Each structure stands twice: as structure tokens, then as C-alpha cells.
Amino acid sequence: MNIRLLYLTREPFPTFRVDVATLFGRYLPKFGVYSDVVALQEGEVGEHAWEAGGVFTRTARSRWGRIWARLMLALDLFRLARADYAAVQVRDRIVGALIGLWAARLWRKPFYYWMSFPFPEYWSERGSPDPSRLVGAGRRLLFRLRGRLSAWLLYRRVLPAADHIFVQSDAMRTLLASHGLPAARMTPVPMGATIPDRIEDIPPADDPRLAGRRVIVYLGALERARRSEVMLEAMAAVRDEFPTALLVCVGDAEEEIERLWFDGLVGQLGLQDHVLFTGWLPGEKARRYLRNAEIGLSPCARTPSLEVASPTKVIEYMAWGVPVVANDLPDQAYLIGETGGGICVPLTPEGFAAGILQLLRDPAAARRMGEAGRRAIPALRSYEVIARNLAGKYRQLAAGEAR
Template sequence: MRSRPLSIAFIVRDPLPPRRADVLTLFGAEMPRHGVHTELVGQAGVDAPAPWSAGGMHVVGSLGSRFAAVCSPFWDLLGLLRAWRRTRPGCIQVRDKVASAVLAWLAARCLGLPFVYWMSFPIVEGYEVRRDALAGRGRNPLWLAHALRARISRLAIYRLVLPRADHVFVQSEAMRAWLAGQGVARLRMTAVPMGVDVDLFDRGAIAPSTDPRLDGRRVVLYLGSVAQSRRSDFLLEVVQLLRARAPEVLLVIAGDAPSPDEMAWMRREIAGRGLDKHVLLTGWLPQRAALGYAVRAEAGLSPIPRGPLFDVSSPTKLVEYLALGIPSVANDIPDQAQVIAQSGAGLCVPMQAQAFAEATLRLLADPALAARLGARGPGWVRAHRSYGILARKVAQAYGDICPPCGPIR
């Protein structure tokens, strides 16, 4: 435990109340056990207001507003002021925001507080990918707007925010190495990969789905969102190869898409390939229902496209499969390769349809191998990727960032 409690003002990009586990579980449930409380600041989403027992929640503005992109930095500054009035924070932290990070850094310096940046995604590179996608349609005003945003954001993050931050939390060791190559001091960075709530993902406490469409099928699972940017149609290429040698195979895609257009695209792809009898696209499900489908699976798939956006990521789905004891096939982005190598709970192959299909067929054809791999997952996750373990690492970092708050005991 911490000798004295610490309160941090935390500006987040995602809508409030939070739904992401690395905010909801890590900061909402685990960090208070180490004496670290959080004043969340951000904009409202579509969910109904919910209490935040780990500190306070200051919702200013709405992400549904047409002015959100312009107003959110000033809304965040107002929320930060409210957090300051409620409880004097020991530091100010910003997650994945650019203009808000600049204003928050200035506020931290005026108040004499440490400033922390939490990078869960290379947001600047994301802007540049969007800019380049629009370039193919000609240099129009929309392209120019995205090009300016990308350029200004790069200057703000890499010239101002990261070099002057007292500490930077990153998503993975690969992201830490990448930022070190851009001049950010390694000693000022802490890698916090995605984890799981091991109680929630306790297989023994999950009721298997009774969906009759799963009966008599060789169920393979993809747990996560559907998106063209994630090359979700790759899964369909794998299924086309699988059904030739395992006609009873059924891929369950337990997840939703970020927009109705993306979901419609996926349904068209399934129908166009004649895979309606081999792919079950559930759409959004309550988490317990999704996990009910998951524990019916014989193998879990985690293909993540290679490239600057995802090579530094830390995907949740692979760790979730391991926590549930599901033997997995994952491709070789750095974090997934490390998880497979350390846990021995799955097979790591390149993101090629033939390679994924062969690895999946190997698991389906060898139940003894699948059982050995699956049995290694839960213990490894409890020891390395539970949010209880990750919370202690984060709390120790705050002990160094905010030494007056006392050491971790």
C-alpha cells in the first residue's frame, strides 16, 4: 500500500463513463488498492451516467456534438479546473489527446505538478494514415484539413509533449523501443500492456452458450471488433481454407463494428464468399454472453495487421483467450509474439491465410496438443497480465513520479 493517498487528474480520449478495461478495471478497481485515486476528465458518450467510486468524474461536453473536435481541449481544461477544486491532484495525466495534452502540460507547469502522458495508440501516425488514404482521392479541402492536423499534431506530440513530460506510459515494450528511437528517454517510460480481470475471465464461472447453431460444429473464435482497417475479411480467407478440410468448422465472430457501414460490409463479404453456414457474426453482445460463446471454442484467432499502427499495440483478445484456457493462433506483431513465446499457450505464425489455416487445423486435429497449450494460459495470465499485477507496476511508477506522496509499501 501507499503510505499516503495520491489523486491524479486524468484526461481521457474515450467517452465517459469509461468502458475500456485499462481504465475501468485498472484505474477504477485496482489502483485504489494502492492508494491511487483518479479524477476522470472527458466528454460524455451515449451511455447513461455511472458513478466513479475510484475518485471523481468530471464530464464536460459531449462527443456527439458537432463542435467536439474543436471544443474538447477547452472542455478538458474546464474539467481539469473542476478536478482541481475537488481535490488537489498530485499529477496531471492525459491519454491519447493532442491539443488537450498541450493545455494540460501548461496547466501542470503553472501549478507545479508533474505531467504524465499515456500513449495507448500512436495517434499522430493514425492521423497520417487517414491523410494518406484521402490523398488517393485528390488534393481536396478535406485532405488539406487532415494534412494540417497530422502535421500540427506531430509537432505538438514529438517536439513538445513527449520531450517535456515527466513520465510516459506506453502500450507495449515495442512502443517503448520505438519512442526511444525517436529520442524519448527509456527511463521516463513504463510499458503497461493490456491485461484482463482474471475473476471475470475465470472459465469455471462462465456458463457456456446454449446457442444450437454451435452444436456439432468445430467452433473457432474471434473475439473483438470488426473493421476494414483491421482487415477483418482476412478471417474469411482463413475460413475458406478451413472448410475444405474441416467441413463442420464454424467461425464465431463475437463482436460489433464501429459503424453500421462496417458491419454491413462484413455481412456482404460473408455472403459474397458463400460462408453463411460457416461464419456466425453475433454483433454486439453483453460481455457474459460473449464469453459464453468463447468457452465453446476449440481455438481462438488473433490476426493483427503488421504496420506502424499495430506493431506497437498490445491486443487484448489473445490474453483473453489465454485466460479462458483457449489454445490460440496469433500472428507475429511484437507483443503477441512475446506472449506466445513466454506462455507457450498458442501458435505464432505470419498473418497469411494459409499459415493461419494450417495452425488452426493442427489444433483441431490434435486434441492433446490443444489441451496442453490451453492449460498453460490461465496461470501465465495470472502471473503476468492480470490487472492486479499491472496495477502494482503502475503504482510503483507513480511513486517515482510523485515522490511526496510516499513510497509503495
């Protein structure tokens, strides 16, 4: 039995998010689960951009135009949901989820909510006092108001009425249960990765700045909220023992003021020759840096919004045979414990420096750790396995609705 979802996403289309583009776009159709995406369009949509179903988009250029277009996309669900869909599913939208819930009820369709990130908690955190003064008082007030309103809508109106909730992790299920939501109506779907068949066939990054260096890689966003600065501060101690060590940050900060802060920190620490920021790169090009890397890093603060995360970078490091140094965020600690593919350290400069130095001093042990992670991670977090299990859940829900 094939299943087709009407899927309103927070991310623009085409999207870089692997749990949309890869899980829903490539793997779920193999198991008979298709989805028609409803999203704001940014960039060119190629002929084969979404082979898992149809695409319904609106475009906008200005900030207010995007806000209006996103509202209209949610309202489009009233028209679209009358078609033969197994369910209406909304990902990470909050006002859009309320509209999607109403549209699903109008056409007597199940309503599912996909929660990859707890935005109410995140906005509340952004509204807290900022000692660095990177965020002004007026903006913090707006974040606090947004956090409270979105929490009320999501936890008091949308999720109690949802037929099912897909969450990012067991920790997120616990978070939602603390709001009085029944755990039986939640299914954790953690992040995964596409596992390369033959890593040796993939060429390393062709970057002359890496020649003769002992490369340490970080894939992802640079954010003070995540405590990304910890790994930069750790490099001061690493440099003293290994002068050829180079931390390559493949990614960027979302806001220019934050990126300038990280640039300033590198200058203060005198690490200009030991830290390289590449900026955002296409996925395949970014992952080629893993072929150059001896170690992959994943610092992530244990705040209410991040505690429930399932960082993709740890899975990708392991999938590419790169040993991991990460702090004890629940999902990271679980993966390291299950696979033996890394070291769990305190989220401090001293903790990360000790983990990095341990692996740099013993390359043979580091290689064994990387190989252990690569052997174990497919059964835990390959998208093939995740999609098979998720398709089974959709069929179980559809059968229950039919009864």
C-alpha cells in the same frame, strides 16, 4: 501513502476500455492510487460507476457539440488542477494534452501522458492511398493533415515537456525513442485481463447457432487496417476439411461501409454458414463465447500504428484457457513464446488456415495449449500484477518530485 491523479481521458465516460475501467477504476485503488476522471459523458452514470474517485463530465449531442465539450473539459483542468493532486495525467488527447500540460505547470504539478495508441501514425496511415476506395480523396487529405499536425504537437511540444510517459509496450517505447524522447522517462504498461477464478462456473453463451459446431472465436473490432479479412479467407480452407467449423466474430466494424465490405466478402467466399457476426456485446456476455470456443484468433497487421499494440484479446483467450492462433505482432509473439498458449503464424489466409487446422485436428494438443496459457498468463498480465507494479511507479515518481 495514497496518491490521487487528475485524469483527462480520450474515451467517454462510462468507458468500456479495460485499461481505464478495470485498471484505474478497480485495481489501482487497492494499492492506494485513486483518480478523478475528466471525460465526455455518454450514457447514464450510475451511483457506483466510478469508485476510484470523482467524476467531472460534460455532455453533448451533436458532433460539433462533442468537439466543443471536449475542448471545454480540457480547459476545466485549469480550474480543477489547483486541488491536491499528485499529478495531472492525460490519456491519448493531443490538444487536450497541451492544455493539460499548461494547467499542470500553472499549479506546479507533474504532468504525465498516457499513450495507449499512436494516433499521429494512425491518421497518417488513414491518409495513404486506398485501393479499395472506401475512403475518398478529400477525407484522406484531412487524415494526412491531422496526422502531421498531431505529430508536431505530440512529439515536438507535449511529450518533450512531460514529466513521465506511460506507453503500451516496449515497441511503443522504441517508437517514441526514435523521436528523440528519453527511454528513461517512459514506462510500458501493457494490456491485461481479469483472470476468472473458476471458468467452469461461467456458463457458455446460450446461442443456438453454435449447437453442433466447432467454434472458433474472434473478439474485437473488424478492420481492414488490421487485416481482419485474413481470418475470413482462412475459413474457406478450414470449411473444406471441417464442415461444422464456425467462426464467431464477437464485435463489429466502426464504420458501416466497412462492415458491409466484410459482409460482401463472406458472401463472395460462400461462408454464410461458417461465419457469424454477433455485433458488439456487453463484456461479460461477449466473453461467455470463449466457453464455447476451441480456438481464439488474433490477426493484426504490423503497420507503424499497430506494431506497438498490446492486443487484449490474446490475453483474454489465454485467461479463459482458449488456445490462440495469432501472427507475429511483437506483443502477441512474446506472450505465445512465454506461455506456450498458442501458435504464431504468418499474417496470410494460408498461415491462419494452417494454424486453425493444426488445432482442430488435434483437440488434445489444443487443450494442453489452452491450459498452458491459463497457467502462465496470471503472472504476466493479470491486472492485479499490473496494478501493483504501476502503483509502485507512481509512488517512485511522487517521491522523486518531493525530493
